[in-house]
Each structure stands twice: as structure tokens, then as C-alpha cells.
Amino acid sequence: MSSDTPASGAPLFAGLMTGTSLDGIDAVLARFENQGVDILATHSAPLPPTLRERLLALTRPGDDEIDRAGPCHRALGREYTAAILALLAGADLNAEAVTAIGCHGQTVRHRPGDDGFSLQLGCADTLATGTGLPVISDFRNKDMVLGGQGAPLAPRFHEYLFGAPDARVAVLNLGGIANVSLLDHGTLTGGFDTGPANTLLDLWYQRHQGRGFDADGAWAAGGRVLPVLLDALLADPYFQLAPPKSTGREYFHLDWLMNTLEGNAAPRDVQATLAELTARSVADALAPFAPDRLLVCGGGAHNRDLMARLERCLGVPVAASSEAGLAPDWVEAAAFAWLAWAWWHRVPGNAPAVTGARRPAVLGRLTLPD
Numbered sequence: 225m226s227s228d229t230p231a232s233g234a235p236l237f238a239g240l241m242t243g244t245s246l247d248g249i250d251a252v253l254a255r256f257e258n259q260g261v262d263i264l265a266t267h268s269a270p271l272p273p274t275l276r277e278r279l280l281a282l283t284r285p286g287d288d289e290i291d292r293a294g295p296c297h298r299a300l301g302r303e304y305t306a307a308i309l310a311l312l313a314g315a316d317l318n319a320e321a322v323t324a325i326g327c328h329g330q331t332v333r334h335r336p337g338d339d340g341f342s343l344q345l346g347c348a349d350t351l352a353t354g355t356g357l358p359v360i361s362d363f364r365n366k367d368m369v370l371g372g373q374g375a376p377l378a379p380r381f382h383e384y385l386f387g388a389p390d391a392r393v394a395v396l397n398l399g400g401i402a403n404v405s406l407l408d409h410g411t412l413t414g415g416f417d418t419g420p421a422n423t424l425l426d427l428w429y430q431r432h433q434g435r436g437f438d439a440d441g442a443w444a445a446g447g448r449v450l451p452v453l454l455d456a457l458l459a460d461p462y463f464q465l466a467p468p469k470s471t472g473r474e475y476f477h478l479d480w481l482m483n484t485l486e487g488n489a490a491p492r493d494v495q496a497t498l499a500e501l502t503a504r505s506v507a508d509a510l511a512p513f514a515p516d517r518l519l520v521c522g523g524g525a526h527n528r529d530l531m532a533r534l535e536r537c538l539g540v541p542v543a544a545s546s547e548a549g550l551a552p553d554w555v556e557a558a559a560f561a562w563l564a565w566a567w568w569h570r571v572p573g574n575a576p577a578v579t580g581a582r583r584p585a586v587l588g589r590l591t592l593p594d
């Protein structure tokens with residue numbers, strides 16, 4: 225195995241992401257230069273089922289949360305370590321070739337507002353000592369101390385990579401929660417969480433079909449949108465809030481849906497309505513920006529039914545981010561590799577126009593392996 229940085233000379237950074245859907249760990253090894261990203265290697269691994277269930281339980285208030293969170297924190301650190309070691313092995317590199325790891329961690333509570341905070345699990349010390357690499361983590365709380373939402377954090381990377389000088393481009397991440405970045409002729413002018421994406425779709429599908437997710441949105445595509453239910457869901461105050469705003473699965477969960485669902489609606493029709501909810505809430509949120517096109521990243525970019533609904537609701541071209549140079553599955557992990565790069569070079573990682581923070585700031589906290 226080589227222990228030298230590849231020939232370009234630009235430093236390498238690793239990025240780790242486990243999103244709101246908790247469907248696994250994504251890891252990338254990337255180089256950033258000339259407003260572009262070179263992905264050298266990728267790795268994806270599922271979370272152990274028991275750990276996933278424990279993390280999911282921690283996203284909702286409950287008893288003995290600290291005692292339950294501590295072991296998950298350490299266990300997730302070990303899973304992140306295994307992902308980085310597999311990533312390096314796949315790239316035929318030793319750790320010495322990498323400058324640092326950007327690790328988002330797994331959000332179990334996100335509470336913007338006065339004295340707001342955001343809590344991510346995934347022990348940075350476990351990861352640093354297990355890989356021998358510096359780790360940059362805890363990206364959200366400085367922005368919140370500065371009066372911001374602490375989310376979304378990918379827009380500065382979206383601006384870096386996807387900003388087009390000749391168009392108004394909206395970048396939509398369809399993870400568990402949907403969030404957008406507004407790029408006006410290459411300049412980031414805003415961004416926020418629009419509402420639920422895969423979280424409710426996955427939970428409802430798992431309840432009624434017993435499998436992880438609705439591949440291609442095929443089940444939703446065969447259902448009928450229920451207008452009364454859709455209008456009731458869209459009436460939730462979150463959708464009327466003006467940006468900056470952020471949310472998570474602690475807000476949009478099955479109880480949120482069940483509190484609105486009435487009667488004996490066919491489960492497949494509810495799935496279709498949830499897909500339409502995502503598309504409509506995104507389209508409504510983007511209407512004032514009037515984008516020329518929409519780039520989609522995250523797992524939802526593979527949902528053909530949802531992509532078609534978005535194009536119909538928006539009335540503009542909708543394409544996966546791969547058409548702009550980076551496959552949708554790796555954008556979020558690459559964003560946290562970029563945020564580690566930004567920390568290393570003292571480049572602000574937040575955008576006050578997005579989060580509402582009082583000023584730009586370098587985000588993250590350094591953990592050394594020794």
C-alpha cells in the first residue's frame with residue numbers, strides 16, 4: 225500500500241455521513257481544487273440493525289436517554305472507524321495520505337431557537353484513535369450560538385460545486401428531510417429545510433410493506449393522492465414559516481401523520497399523498513426563487529415517481545446531481561469532507577443568508593489521535 229498522497233499534490237480529506245434516514249454510513253475520499261471535487265474512493269455500509277434501532281429510538285424523547293446514548297456514541301464511532309479503514313483499503317492508501325476526516329455524526333436532537341442546540345452521536349475520539357487521523361466534527365453548534373439554525377450545512381459546498389454563472393439553480397437534497405440551496409447565477413442567496421422527504425415515505429412503507437423503502441417510488445406511483453389529507457398536512461405551520469428554518473424527524477414522524485390521518489384511507493393512497501406532500505412543499509418553497517432548473521441529490525434522487533412529481537409541480541427541468549458532476553449518493557459525504565477542508569484552511573463553513581447566523585464562521589471542532 226502506498227503511504228503518499230496521490231500525484232496531484234492537493235491534500236485529501238475524508239467525509240462521513242449518516243443521514244436522517246439512518247440507512248447506512250457513506251464515506252468518501254476527496255480532493256478539492258479549482259472549484260471542483262475529485263472523488264478518489266467511496267464506501268457505503270449499512271448500520272448494524274440493533275444500533276440503528278437504538279439510534280432511531282433516541283431521536284424521540286424517552287427515559288434514560290444519557291445512559292442509552294453513551295454506548296451508541298461509542299459504537300457509532302467504531303462503525304465510522306471501520307468505514308474509513310475500508311475506504312482507505314479500497315483506495316490502496318495508508319492513513320498518512322489523508323489530512324483529516326470530516327464527520328457529521330448522527331443527529332438525535334436538533335432544537336433551533338433561543339439557547340438552541342444540536343446533538344450528534346459518533347465519538348470523535350474513537351474515530352481519531354482508531355484511524356490515526358485528525359477528525360473535524362460538531363459542525364452545527366457554533367452557528368447556533370451565533371443565532372443561526374445550525375442547518376442546513378451543505379449549501380456552501382453546493383455553491384462551491386454547483387453554482388452556474390448563467391442560471392438560477394436550486395439544489396435539493398432528498399434525504400430523510402428535504403433541504404434546498406438557492407444559487408442565483410453562482411451566488412448562494414438562501415437555503416433551508418422544506419420539510420419531510422424520505423422519512424415519512426420510508427416509515428409508512430415499512431409499516432405496510434415490511435421492507436426498507438419504496439424502490440423507484442413504485443408503490444406510491446400506483447396510489448391515488450388524497451386531496452383532503454394533502455391539504456391538511458400542508459396546513460402544518462412549519463410549511464408557512466419564513467426562512468431561515470430547519471427541522472428533523474423529531475418533528476416529522478409517524479405520530480405527526482397519524483394525528484392528521486382520518487378514516488380508512490388505503491395505505492397505498494397515503495403513500496402517494498406523502499410523495500405529493502414532499503413535491504408540493506418543495507415546489508411551494510421554491511416558488512419565490514423561481515429557479516431555472518433543479519438539481520437533486522440524496523437517496524430520493526433515485527425515486528423516479530418523486531422526481532416526476534417534482535418536475536410536474538415545479539414546471540422546470542429536474543435532474544440528478546450527477547449531471548453536474550457528482551453522483552447524488554455521495555454529495556452529502558463530500559460536503560463534510562469539504563467542511564473539513566474548510567476548517568483546515570480557515571474558510572467559513574456556514575452562510576448567514578441560509579442559517580440566519582450573525583456572521584460567517586469556521587465550523588467544527590478538532591480531535592487529534594494523540
